[in-house]
Amino acid sequence: MKNLILSIFVFFSITVLAQTKQKFSVGYNKNVETYFLAELLAVDYRITNKSFEEYKKIECRKYQPAIEETLQKYVYQKNKS
Numbered sequence: 001m002k003n004l005i006l007s008i009f010v011f012f013s014i015t016v017l018a019q020t021k022q023k024f025s026v027g028y029n030k031n032v033e034t035y036f037l038a039e040l041l042a043v044d045y046r047i048t049n050k051s052f053e054e055y056k057k058i059e060c061r062k063y064q065p066a067i068e069e070t071l072q073k074y075v076y077q078k079n080k081s
Helices: 002-021 030-041 052-062 067-075 075-080
Strands: none
Touching: 002 067, 002 075, 030 067, 052 067
8 A cells, every 4th residue: 555655646746746847938910910800801892701700700809909999090091992
């Protein structure tokens, strides 16, 4: 019984030590967001898959204030072409 408890303790200790040595990095790429905004601005000109893009545009406005602000700012461009 002691060997079993000791084995479990050693297993969990190794698992915890292995997790603390793992590293990950978080990055930001402004081009990814710029592309996403360009996609949303182009929804009105899409032919294929337009319904999903409209849905994405409506949903993203709800929880991403930068999207809402950008779409409001460039709405006047619709009538310029």
